Amino acid sequence: MSVSDILIVIAIAVPTGFVLTAIGTLLEFSLRKKIPQPPAGEQIEEPSPAEAPSEPIPPSPAQVPAQAEAQVAPPPPRPSAAAPPSPQPAQPVPTPLPSAPKRMSWGLRKTRESFLGRIRAAITGKAKLDEIYEGLEEALIAADVGVEAGTKLVDAVRASVKNDSRPELIRDTLKSEIAAMLSTVERPPADPAGAPLVIMLVGVNGAGKTTTVAKLAAWLKAQRGSVIVAAADTFRAAAIEQLGVWCDRVGVDMIKQAQGSDPAAVAFDAVKAAVARKAGAVLIDTAGRLQTKVNLMEELKKIARVIGRELPGAPHETFLVLDATTGQNALSQAKIFGDAVPLTGVVLAKLDSTAKGGVVVAIADRLKLPVRFVGIGENLEDLRPFDATEFVDALFSSDEAGEARVASGSYAA
Ligand SMILES: Nc1nc2c(ncn2[C@@H]2O[C@H](COP(=O)(O)OP(=O)(O)OP(=O)(O)O)[C@@H](O)[C@H]2O)c(=O)[nH]1
Ligand SMILES: [Mg+2]
Numbered sequence: 001m002s003v004s005d006i007l008i009v010i011a012i013a014v015p016t017g018f019v020l021t022a023i024g025t026l027l028e029f030s031l032r033k034k035i036p037q038p039p040a041g042e043q044i045e046e047p048s049p050a051e052a053p054s055e056p057i058p059p060s061p062a063q064v065p066a067q068a069e070a071q072v073a074p075p076p077p078r079p080s081a082a083a084p085p086s087p088q089p090a091q092p093v094p095t096p097l098p099s100a101p102k103r104m105s106w107g108l109r110k111t112r113e114s115f116l117g118r119i120r121a122a123i124t125g126k127a128k129l130d131e132i133y134e135g136l137e138e139a140l141i142a143a144d145v146g147v148e149a150g151t152k153l154v155d156a157v158r159a160s161v162k163n164d165s166r167p168e169l170i171r172d173t174l175k176s177e178i179a180a181m182l183s184t185v186e187r188p189p190a191d192p193a194g195a196p197l198v199i200m201l202v203g204v205n206g207a208g209k210t211t212t213v214a215k216l217a218a219w220l221k222a223q224r225g226s227v228i229v230a231a232a233d234t235f236r237a238a239a240i241e242q243l244g245v246w247c248d249r250v251g252v253d254m255i256k257q258a259q260g261s262d263p264a265a266v267a268f269d270a271v272k273a274a275v276a277r278k279a280g281a282v283l284i285d286t287a288g289r290l291q292t293k294v295n296l297m298e299e300l301k302k303i304a305r306v307i308g309r310e311l312p313g314a315p316h317e318t319f320l321v322l323d324a325t326t327g328q329n330a331l332s333q334a335k336i337f338g339d340a341v342p343l344t345g346v347v348l349a350k351l352d353s354t355a356k357g358g359v360v361v362a363i364a365d366r367l368k369l370p371v372r373f374v375g376i377g378e379n380l381e382d383l384r385p386f387d388a389t390e391f392v393d394a395l396f397s398s399d400e401a402g403e404a405r406v407a408s409g410s411y412a413a
Contacts, residue, residue, distance in 0.1 A: 007167035011056065013028055014250060016352045019163075020388060032165065048250050051076075051200065059117075087323075093405055101337050103376060103378065103381075103382070103384065104374075104384050104390055104391065104394040105393075105394040105397050106352070106376070107351050107352040107374065107376025107377065107382070107384070107394075108351065108352075108360070108376075108391075108394045108395055109352075110352070110353070110354060110355040110357075110372055111143060111330050111351070111354065111355050111356065111357030111358065111395065112357075112394070112395055112396075112397070113355070114142070114143065114355040115139060115143045115200055115357075115358065115395065116354075116395075116396065118135070118138065118139030118142055118143075119136065119139045119171060119174070120167075121135060121139075121162050122134075122135025122136045122138070122165040123135070123136065123170050124141050124167050124317040126165075129163065129165055131300070131389055132170065133154050133158060134153050136157070136170070136174065137150050137151065137154045140153060140154070140358060140361075143355070143356055143357065143358030144327045144328060144355050144356035144357070144358045144359040144362060145358035145359070145361045145362055146328060146331075146358075146359075146361070146362035146365065146366065148362075148389070149181065149361050149364075149365035149366065152181070152365065153174065153177050153178060153181065153361075154388050156173075156177045157170060157173045157174050157177055160173050160177070161173050171396070175392055175395075175396050176392075178361055178392050178395075179388050179389055179391075179392040181361055181364055181365055181412050182360065182361065182364050182371075182388035182391065182392070183388040183389075184364070185364045185368050185369060185370045186370050186388060187370055188343065189317070189372065190316035190317050192195075192313055192314075192316050194282055195275070195311060195313070195314075196228070196271070196274040196275060196278075196279045196280060196282050196311070197220070197224060197280065197281040197282070197316055197317070198274075198281070198282045198284070198307060198311060198314035198315045198317075199216065199281065199282070199315060199316065199317040199318070199319060200235060200267070200272060200284040200286065200300075200304065200307075200315040200318045200319070200341070201213055201216075201283065201284065201285060201302065201318075201319050201347070202286050202289075202318060202319070202320055202321070202337055202341065202343075203288065203320055203322065203323075203333070204288055204289065204290060204323075204333055205289070205290070205324075206288060206322060207288065207321045207322060207323045207349060208325065208347075208349030208350055208375055209233075209285055209286065209288065209321045210233070210239070210242055210243055210246065210285050211246075211349065211375065211378065212319075212321050212349055212373070212375060212383065213229060213246070213283045213285040214243075214246035214247070214249070214250055214380060215373075215381070215382065216283055216373070216379055216382035216383065217246070217247065217248045217250045218380045218381070218383075219254045219383060219385075220281040220283070221250065221251070221252060221280075223280070224254070224280025225278060225279070225280040226253075226277065226279045226280050226281075227250075227252040227253075227279060227281045227282070228252065228254075228255060228270050228273055228277070228279045228281070228282050228283075229243065229247050229254045229255070229270070229273075229274030229282075229283045229284075229285065230254075230255050230256075230266050230267045230269070230270030230282060230283065230284040230285065231243050231244070231254055231255065231256040231265075231266060231285060232255075232263035232266045232267045232270075232284050232285055232286050232287070232303060233263070233265060233285050233286055233287040233288070234244065234257065234258075234260055234261050234262070234263050234287070235259075235260075235261055235263075235287035236288070237259065239259075239285075239287065239316050240256050240259060242319050243256075243285055244256070245250050247289075249380070250380065253273075255269050255270040255273055257269070263286060263287065263299060263303055263323055264299070264302045264303045264305075264307075265306075267284045267303045267306065268306045268307060268310055269307060270282050270284065271307045271310045271311050271314060272310055274364055275310070275311060282314075284303065284307075284315065286300065286303065286316050287299075297336070297339075297340040300337075300340050300341050301340055301341060304318070304341050316344075317344045317345060318341050318342060318344050318345075319343070319344070319345050319346065319347045319372060319373075320333070320334055320337050320338070320345075320346050320347070320369070321346075321347045321349055322334070322344050322346055322347070322349065322359075322363070323349055323350050323397060324348045324349065324350045324351045324353070324354045324356065324357060324360075324374075325350050325353050325354040325356070327354075327356050327359055327413075328359065330359055330360065330362075330363065331362060331363070331366055331367065334346070334363070334367045334369065335367075338367075338369075343369060344369075344370075344372075345369060345370045345371065345372035346363055346367070346369050346370070346371045346372065346377065346398065347371075347372060347374070347375065347383075348360060348371050348373075348374045348386075349362070349374075349375035350375055351374045351375060351376050352354045352375075352376045352377050352382070357395070360374075360386075360391065370386070371386040372385070372386055373385055373386055373395065374391075
């Protein structure tokens with residue numbers, strides 16, 4: 001290649017290079033405009049795992065006041081084999097706790113609304129005494145007080161007020177007659193000196209036994225120190241896990257064995273451990289059973305027998321847990337369970353869910369069994385030791401507006 005050829009090639013290549021470079025720059029510039037750029041000074045970062053959207057994180061115990069935690073303890077999981085309960089407590093909602101009598105009043109609101117409405121209707125605006133007492137009896141029966149107890153109460157009120165038809169007098173007399181009926185069966189709770197208090201809970205399926213065990217564990221922990229819970233429902237799938245979740249939440253120890261094992265052996269282990277560790281109380285959760293199943297009733301007898309051998313006198317209490325919504329059927333349950341094991345009291349669960357809370361009166365009258373506790377919700381603190389006066393006050397409490405009217409004479413009889 002001659003020098004002139006080289007010069008020709010250079011003359012062509014240099015301008016072509018310039019032109020291509022210029023085209024490349026223009027292309028790059030136009031493309032850049034299409035890609036959103038971060039504003040000056042701002043950096044784009046990958047979201048860190050902590051910032052990435054995720055399940056809401058429950059507040060740490062330090063963030064949640066202890067009371068708020070107890071207050072909103074979520075309803076117990078009723079786990080199925082497919083979906084075991086999450087041990088994660090639900091988000092607490094920090095609403096203030098009503099005082100104890102107010103909680104009872106709140107728990108009784110359905111019964112009270114229906115009961116007081118009927119009582120008011122019965123005792124006001126009637127010309128004849130017979131009509132008043134008929135209406136009163138109907139109101140009592142509608143509240144599930146039962147025919148027998150209802151008749152007794154009405155007779156007692158009549159005998160007391162005679163021919164006086166003043167509504168406020170009739171109502172106040174009824175109130176004190178109900179309180180008297182309830183308090184005749186009250187008795188002091190068992191308190192074994194120097195030994196753990198052993199309480200067995202029995203009842204039909206779904207009555208509220210396990211929830212009551214949890215609530216009682218929290219209550220007894222405050223009263224007697226350490227509590228040991230026996231997972232003696234070895235029958236229902238996931239019953240042990242359900243109880244375990246509750247025990248973790250309350251902060252009490254649970255004694256368990258594998259599902260299907262002998263419930264008496266579990267109860268025995270729990271009592272033995274409680275004696276060795278000088279625990280304050282033992283609570284025995286048992287499997288729900290139909291009162292018609294003889295072998296299951298035999299199983300209850302065996303539990304009582306076996307723990308009685310380990311700790312004479314145990315179980316010191318056997319509570320029949322009744323679902324308040326079952327009404328008068330509660331009485332037949334009490335009869336059959338009572339034939340299997342000596343019952344010392346009743347826990348009336350789900351009183352908040354029924355307008356038939358008058359069954360408390362029927363239990364006292366017919367079974368001569370004291371109601372020891374009432375369940376008024378699904379949370380840990382929704383258990384009230386039963387007190388006849390508090391109960392009757394709560395039952396009649398929303399009548400304050402009515403009382404004012406009675407006082408002003410607008411309840412013309
Ligand atoms: N509203 C309300 N619900 C309650 C109360 N006590 C228990 N429950 C609910 O009743 C249902 C049954 O409660 P459990 O404690 O599992 O009943 P259980 O007797 O142990 O049932 P089994 O072990 O199957 O026999 C659950 O959904 C509880 O949340 C109460 O006082 N009020
Ligand atoms: Mg249970």
